[in-house]
Amino acid sequence: MALKRIANSNTSFLRDDIKCKKVLKEANLVICLLKLESDIFASGIDDGTIRIWSIKNFESIKALTEHTDSVFCLLKLENDKFASGSWDRTIRIWSTKNFECNEILKGHMDSVLCLSNLDSQTFASGSVDKTIRIWSTINFECLKVIEEHSDLVICLLKIDSDTFASGSWDRTIRIWSTNIFECNKVLKGHKDSVFCLIKLDDDTFASGSRDKKIRIWSTKNFECIKVLEGHADWVNSLQKLDSFTFASGSRDKKIRIWSTDNFKCNKVLEGHANSVNCLLKLDKDIFASGSDDKSIRIWN
Template sequence: MKAKSTEFISPRSERFKNRQLRQELADLSKQASDTSLISCNDIDIKLECPTTPCCISTPILSPCIKPARSKRRDTCRGTDTPSQLGRAKKRREDKRTFIPVIEAKTELVVTREEIKIIPEVEDWVRSFEQFSNSKQSLALSMLVPRCQPVRILELVELINPQLCRDFITNLPRELSLKILSYLAPEDLLIISLTSRQWYIMCSDLLLWKNKCNYLSQYEAITDSNALRKVISSTSKLSSHFGPQNKFKQLFLAKKSIQNNWRNSDKPPKILKGHDDSVITCLQVKKDLIVSGSDDNTLKLWSISSLKCVHILNGHTGGVWCSEFDGSIVVSGSTDRNLRVWDARNGNCVHVLEGHTSTVRCVSLCGNTVVSGSRDSSIRIWNVKSGKCVHVLNGHTAAVRCVKYNGEFVVSGGYDWTVKVWSPKSAECLHTLQGHANRVYSLEFDGEHIISGSLDTIIKVWDVRTGNLLHDLVGHRSLTSSMSLRDKILVSGNADSTVKIWDTGRGELKLGLQGKDMHKSAVTCVQLVDPFIVTSSDDGTVKLWDLTTGEFVRNLIQLKSQGSGGVVWRIFADQKRLVAAVGSRHGTEETRLVIMDFDL
């Protein structure tokens, strides 16, 4: 239908009084009816029309354009009466075929020349640009309330695209990575799903390397089923988005294992041994477990085969302590001797004689082992030659605990003191006095000594100066077990409580209490980020959240819990938990319980 140029206007164009302008644009619209670009006085309006006829709304006029590819035969509404136009407009809006200039399917390119069409608008814009910021804000606050709702909607649609900018891909890569570095790894995984560009940016190798800054936490995961599954699942993505990010894969594997700690219901594996005796010591290295007992023996177990590999016979008294580095086992007994064993064949390599009473504690580092005895002496041995290198005398009562890191020997005794020794000169460097009762437990990170005592107080010392740094007060009985990582200390006490301390500030962070707390003395604590694992005389092993202190779940509950069932020792790393359990009254069979979370 051929429209009259003087009548070819949209309903909204009645607001404009410039009839000559309406005539000019109407003529142009007829010329552009088979194109997708209208050019008028250097004005470019790019149209992206749908498959149905539509009216493209410009700031001045709404010409009707029927796209050439449309198969529908519709009459141009330009010559309809106002009432017909109103009804047609409503039908188009109902069918969502009417697309204002601000909708997504119409891309409007507006140049500054457009404003020159109406001089008064150009003057208004120039005046607005010359306003100060405060005057511009005032002008907008006065203008918006005077606008009709349809104008407000147009403003919103015009403003939104200005606010929705992909700043991550627009910024320099270094700056974008700096911004992303402040996000938690979990958040990086979520936003990487935004787009291809965001996925590539959020998979940056250095970004994830910094997230995995505690690499020691991931050592146990480098050879895990979880990591192999992650590598397999991401191999297809890597072919599209670039090489695989090993640090990101490690993190994903760790998250999978952590989820299993929280939720896995896989039945544990059981290793029965030591009859009804007490398991006094427990170490785990890779696939091997070493358990020592008051039945005078040690046993080497294979986790993969669930079999006892070797029984270490030789001691004539109960085994009270042992150390295991993966190749040799060193054990101390009530028979006053230490024995060095070859873990590969179970043979006794050396018998270390010299102590005159029960060997109560040992610490192994390299080829040197340090032993403490109830005879109040400390001995330093070479495990290769089996010779005693030094005897450290100074304690006036039994030595209950000892730590050795290659540079210092630290010992705690029943004489209420902690001593620092030089292993080379056998000289006592510091005697740390302050406890009011026996010292039962030690932690040592090379810089700070943490000592736990029957006096209920935990003390933090500087190993080089011997100065007391902090008193950690809060327990009500003997601190029997501690676990230290960086400046976070977890302590287990005979008062049945577990506490988390900041040793740098000397402050209590959290106490693991409430209705799920242990009902009897805590026997062992293990810090496995982001969890704490605790065991008790009440026959349970519990899992706690390190950050919040909240109880997660019971990992082990003995049938005879509360009636003699005991968890004596536990070992936990990122992938597994090994617990030595039994009872004092024959109500529970002595055994090792193995829980694997690397599924």
């Protein structure tokens, strides 16, 4: 523990001098972010655009405009591909090389809100239609439709090779088997909708909620270990920054940096003029935040 605390004190994300180094302007609300390669990342926008950005100079490289409504989620796939889920009810598969759309996946009866890899051959999508769909990354066919949440599915998280989690407007987190796609456990504790999930390490994962709280859960027995308070409004996003820290973004316009050692908030970052919807680690000591204020902020 002593060694961990020493290492913790040296992590770049616990420095007192973290500041916004650049503000990238968008034409509409920024809903999601995804790192595509070591030198590029993508943003999903409320008007249906996916914008490709350079990490080196933070200039816009390309705008993908095939979606007809808001882009809510982005997911990196293998074989130089990535996926996007939209309010237009479709999932699009794109090339990271030429940014062309290779596939359009249909099946959800309402908007697609979240995506998560399960293994090298499958990924999952969650929707306003209350279902989770399992897709093949080989032929992009739907392999399974899961219907157990009683309300819209907002977030998904791969926990390990055997299990994944889903968070819902129904206030629960469900733990699923990736082998037979059965629900093994239902986690209750949040007093409102579960908006985001992030794995912290092999032993713990975190959930953020409309109830303004972050809960830390054990991946072994799925018991709640800790409840973190601090945000004054919905917790929209979570992002692991390094082995010792993670960040949370909220509708209160703030980003909080938390220690995974004692789960205390070490820093509060301000700058956004509206809700912080998404967070993304870009490099060793750089991360990005996207907001309803139509901007992406780069923090260092």
